[in-house]
Amino acid sequence: MLTNLFKTKTDPSPANGNSLQDGLDLTNIPCHVAMIMDGNGRWARAQGKPRTFGHSAGARALRRIVKYADSIGVKILTAYAFSTENWKRPVTEVDFIMKLLMEYLTKELDEFQKYQVRMRFIGTRDGLPEAVLKKMDAAVMQTKDNTGILLNIAINYGGQAEIVQAAREIARLAVDGELSPDQISKEVFEDHLYTRGLPAPDLLIRTGGDLRVSNFLLWQIAYAEMWTTPVFWPDFTPELFKQAVLSYQKRDRRFGGLTKKE
Numbered sequence: 001m002l003t004n005l006f007k008t009k010t011d012p013s014p015a016n017g018n019s020l021q022d023g024l025d026l027t028n029i030p031c032h033v034a035m036i037m038d039g040n041g042r043w044a045r046a047q048g049k050p051r052t053f054g055h056s057a058g059a060r061a062l063r064r065i066v067k068y069a070d071s072i073g074v075k076i077l078t079a080y081a082f083s084t085e086n087w088k089r090p091v092t093e094v095d096f097i098m099k100l101l102m103e104y105l106t107k108e109l110d111e112f113q114k115y116q117v118r119m120r121f122i123g124t125r126d127g128l129p130e131a132v133l134k135k136m137d138a139a140v141m142q143t144k145d146n147t148g149i150l151l152n153i154a155i156n157y158g159g160q161a162e163i164v165q166a167a168r169e170i171a172r173l174a175v176d177g178e179l180s181p182d183q184i185s186k187e188v189f190e191d192h193l194y195t196r197g198l199p200a201p202d203l204l205i206r207t208g209g210d211l212r213v214s215n216f217l218l219w220q221i222a223y224a225e226m227w228t229t230p231v232f233w234p235d236f237t238p239e240l241f242k243q244a245v246l247s248y249q250k251r252d253r254r255f256g257g258l259t260k261k262e
């Protein structure tokens with residue numbers, strides 16, 4: 001039901017005379033785009049800079065993409081900022097990413113209000129520093145009535161852990177007699193994922209050249225169209241985002257069925 005709230009409704013008029021929108025079918029914009037923003041470290045190293053320099057540039061790239069995605073009518077952007085596996089990185093890099101996130105959530109808020117961006121987070125709160133959690137909660141609260149794009153940041157996120165957690169919650173309901181095993185359906189399961197209430201991603205973008213899913217939205221990407229580029233995330237531009245959407249618009253999404261012609 002909630003899914004209908006996110007149906008793409010786009011005013012086609014901005015297409016006129018704007019090269020970043022030229023050629024796009026504004027009636028077929030992916031409603032939900034998920035992004036694996038990979039390559040920050042390699043981007044920085046290629047310039048002889050510390051990996052953290054790449055993360056700062058990555059945060060700036062995300063800002064540009066949020067604005068552009070909103071301008072073409074994307075309703076939800078889910079960005080993979082920190083995985084449950086990223087704790088394995090050196091503590092200095094982890095601390096830097098946490099600080100960057102806090103800075104992002106502070107500095108960006110005025111802009112978010114201007115562009116009516118709404119914020120949400122997916123992932124587990126366990127293990128995240130209290131100060132980060134406070135900033136996240138404040139950002140959600142302060143943007144909750146905004147009417148523009150939903151920026152959904154995956155932080156301390158792991159797809160397998162998300163599924164295990166959903167199974168655990170459902171098992172508890174069953175043990176308490178609130179749900180019988182026969183009542184467990186796809187919809188019930190989805191109600192226990194972090195993404196509850198959101199439609200599944202239509203398009204999954206991965207930068208940085210690797211061709212893997214990296215434990216991102218394992219359940220939700222079942223029918224997502226994939227688009228990858230060797231470009232490192234800090235160099236990812238609205239023009240490239242547009243290329244991904246153009247590619248999406250050429251796809252024949254069958255969801256396991258047949259095309260209308262067949």
Ligand code: FPP
Pocket residue numbers: 037038039040041042043051054055056058059062080081082086097100101104153208
């Ligand atoms: C991947 O690059 C990126 C990350 C692990 C997370 C950091 C993401 C950002 C800084 C962008 C958005 C930031 C915020 C604060 C919302 P990598 O380090 O894995 O690069 P590599 O594959 O070249 O090593």
